[in-house]
Amino acid sequence: MASPTAAQAWKLLRDLAFRPPLLAARSQAVQLTPRRWLNLQEYQSKKLMSDNGVKVQRFFVADTANDALEAAKRLNAKEIVLKAQILAGGRGKGVFSSGLKGGVHLTKDPKVVGQLAKQMIGYNLATKQTPKEGVKVNKVMVAEALDISRETYLAILMDRSCNGPVLVGSPQGGVDIEEVAASNPELIFKEQIDIIEGIKESQAQRMAENLGFLGPLKNQAADQIKKLYNLFLKIDATQVEVNPFGETPEGQVVCFDAKINFDDNAEFRQKDIFAMDDKSENEPIENEAARYDLKYIGLDGNIACFVNGAGLAMATCDIIFLNGGKPANFLDLGGGVKESQVYQAFKLLTADPKVEAILVNIFGGIVNCAIIANGITKACRELELKVPLVVRLEGTNVHEAQNILTNSGLPITSAVDLEDAAKKAVASVAKK
Ligand code: GDP
Ligand code: MN
Numbered sequence: 001m002a003s004p005t006a007a008q009a010w011k012l013l014r015d016l017a018f019r020p021p022l023l024a025a026r027s028q029a030v031q032l033t034p035r036r037w038l039n040l041q042e043y044q045s046k047k048l049m050s051d052n053g054v055k056v057q058r059f060f061v062a063d064t065a066n067d068a069l070e071a072a073k074r075l076n077a078k079e080i081v082l083k084a085q086i087l088a089g090g091r092g093k094g095v096f097s098s099g100l101k102g103g104v105h106l107t108k109d110p111k112v113v114g115q116l117a118k119q120m121i122g123y124n125l126a127t128k129q130t131p132k133e134g135v136k137v138n139k140v141m142v143a144e145a146l147d148i149s150r151e152t153y154l155a156i157l158m159d160r161s162c163n164g165p166v167l168v169g170s171p172q173g174g175v176d177i178e179e180v181a182a183s184n185p186e187l188i189f190k191e192q193i194d195i196i197e198g199i200k201e202s203q204a205q206r207m208a209e210n211l212g213f214l215g216p217l218k219n220q221a222a223d224q225i226k227k228l229y230n231l232f233l234k235i236d237a238t239q240v241e242v243n244p245f246g247e248t249p250e251g252q253v254v255c256f257d258a259k260i261n262f263d264d265n266a267e268f269r270q271k272d273i274f275a276m277d278d279k280s281e282n283e284p285i286e287n288e289a290a291r292y293d294l295k296y297i298g299l300d301g302n303i304a305c306f307v308n309g310a311g312l313a314m315a316t317c318d319i320i321f322l323n324g325g326k327p328a329n330f331l332d333l334g335g336g337v338k339e340s341q342v343y344q345a346f347k348l349l350t351a352d353p354k355v356e357a358i359l360v361n362i363f364g365g366i367v368n369c370a371i372i373a374n375g376i377t378k379a380c381r382e383l384e385l386k387v388p389l390v391v392r393l394e395g396t397n398v399h400e401a402q403n404i405l406t407n408s409g410l411p412i413t414s415a416v417d418l419e420d421a422a423k424k425a426v427a428s429v430a431k432k
Contacts, residue, residue, distance in 0.1 A: 301326025342375025364395030
C-alpha cells in the first residue's frame, strides 16, 4: 500500500463489505465479499473463547469420517452435535453437494456421526451466505450436544457510527438476525461501550435482561457478556458474534455458535491468531495476487479494474456504476510497480471467467506510466488478450506511454479521462 490514506481507503472498502448487515446500510454500489479480514473457523473461535472463560461445549475437530467417529466415541456424551466447519453462517439450513441436508446434525449414536461426516467432508456446503456452488468442507466439529431451552443473539462489534464497540443483542436468536431486525426492530438492543472505560456492569446486566435471562441466569449471562467483551478487546476483534447465545434447561448460559473477525492491522501483535489462518477458503486468485504484492478484491460484475491506489479504485468503481456497468474486481498495483507485476496482474484478470472487459486506470505519480504501458503490451501479446481493453493513463511519462500503446498495433482503446474510460469500458461490454 502506497500511503496511509490508501490503507485507510482499503479499510473503508472492507468496512462496507464486513460491517454486519444488521447495522450497516449496505452501500448500493460496493458489494464485496468478506475475504480480506481474517476469519476463523468456529472451532478456532471456540477455543479462544473457552481459553478465556467463555462457556462452550466440549468438542473435538476431525478431518476424516473415521476421526469423527472416534471423536464421537471419545466424547462419551448423551447426545452429539456434528457441525461442518466453513466460514459462512446458515450452515444448519445448508445443503451438501453429496445430497446431505443440513450442516449441523444432532444424534445420540456415534456411528451416525461417522456416516454423516462421510457425507460432509470433501463435499461443498451451500448456505444462504456462500456462493451457489458452496464451500468445500475440510473439517467437522464433533461436540457434546446440550439441550437448548431458549436461543438469543449476541454480538460485539466495532461500529463506525458509534465510534467504538457496541453490544448488539436480541432475545430472538438462533434465527436469521437480519429478519428480526427487519420485522421486529424493537427486539434489537444496543449498548455503546466506551473503549477506555470498558464495559460497565450495568450495561452487561441490562443486556442480559433485554435478552430475557431471568433469576440467576441474568448474572451468568452478564458474566459471559463481560468475558466476551474482554476477549473482543484482547484479541483485536472487529466482531464477535454468538448466535445462538443460548440457555439450557439445566440453567447454563452457553455460546452454541461463534464467529470472530479480526482487525488485520493488529496482525503484528496477534501473531498466534493470524498463524491460524489457513487461507483454504480464500479465493485462489487472492492468494496468487498476494504473491506478487498485488491487492485483489472480488466483486460480482464483469469489468475488471486495474488501478493503483484504493482511492482511485473506489472512484473507478463509482464511475463504472454511474455509467451503468458493474466492476468484476479491483486489482491494486500499489506504488513501486514493476513491469512483471503488470503482466501477472493481467494474467490473473484474464483467468477470471467473469471478466468481459478490462479497464486500466492508473495515475502515474510514483508510478512511471511507460512501465505500465510496456507491461500492458507485453501481457496483451503473450496472453493473447481476448476481452476489450480500455486504458486511461495520466501523470509521469504519460506521452511516452501513449506512444508505446499506439505503436503496439494492439486493439487497445485509449481514454482521455476517468469518465471517458468508464463509458468506453461499459460500452465495450454492452456491445457483446
Ligand atoms: P449456523 O446455522 O451456521 O448458524 O450454525 P449453528 O451453530 O448456529 O447451528 C444451527 C442451529 O443448530 C442452532 O441455531 C441450534 O438451534 C442448533 N444447535 C446447534 N448446536 C446445538 C446443540 O448442541 N443442541 C441443540 N439442541 N441444538 C443445537
Ligand atoms: Mn449460528
